[in-house]
Amino acid sequence: MTTDVNPDTESLLFDVAGRLERAILGRDCPAMVALQGDRTLVLSDYDYLRDEPAAAAFEQRAAEKAREIHTSRFVFAVPQVWVDTDDTVQARAVSNHPLREGEREVIAWMSYDAHDGVDYGFVPYVRRPNGEPIFAEPEVFTTAVRPREQAPGWTLLRALTQDGAEPTGT
Template sequence: MAFAVPQIWRPVEGRINARGVSNNPLREGEREVIAWMAYDAVDGVDYGHVPYTRRPNGSPVFDDPEVFTGPVQPYDRFPGWLLVRILLDGLA
């Protein structure tokens, strides 16, 4: 299973603050991304993001995707994280 959710990210002190996408202009230091989480019963959980910008007409231009390879501790509202925890707790 995989989840992909558009978000606004702003790196702060080794962490990432995230908020929902809106029609308001980006604030200083913010960028739009598609945050994703993939879960496989054998391989476990993978996380990553795909940065993007918008053309003047609003259509997105995507950058290269990034898979997080270091230790990741998602916050409770990270896309799909709560659902995966519920599913895994149900299997225990």
């Protein structure tokens, strides 16, 4: 991954992506967040993709833990199915159903560092005919990103920054 991501954040990203890849190989699809502060804490949630209230509840619980350990950095990741449209990316939860035309599976991620800000990216993957996923390296968006409030990690980020400023991505 060639990026300007802080090396400590990059290391945390590779840890979270690796954990999530192993979960996907085991046919699990949890949301996962690694919080780094006084110590490193990794949390996961299997209900995250069920609906927006479940997702928001997990991110609020993660924010509580993040405040407890004085988090200065986190990486939030979740498997999703993406469809690229003209100038946006539409996302939906992964499922056991085959992908529709134009869809692709990814691990969507957001990283936050108190000194370096926010980065957004994804880990693309494809499946062999037997269903085994093959993962690529994490990629970082190099253009401005304007996430919706439902974007993975948004609620956690807002809860930690609490200054009312709109988080912006690179």
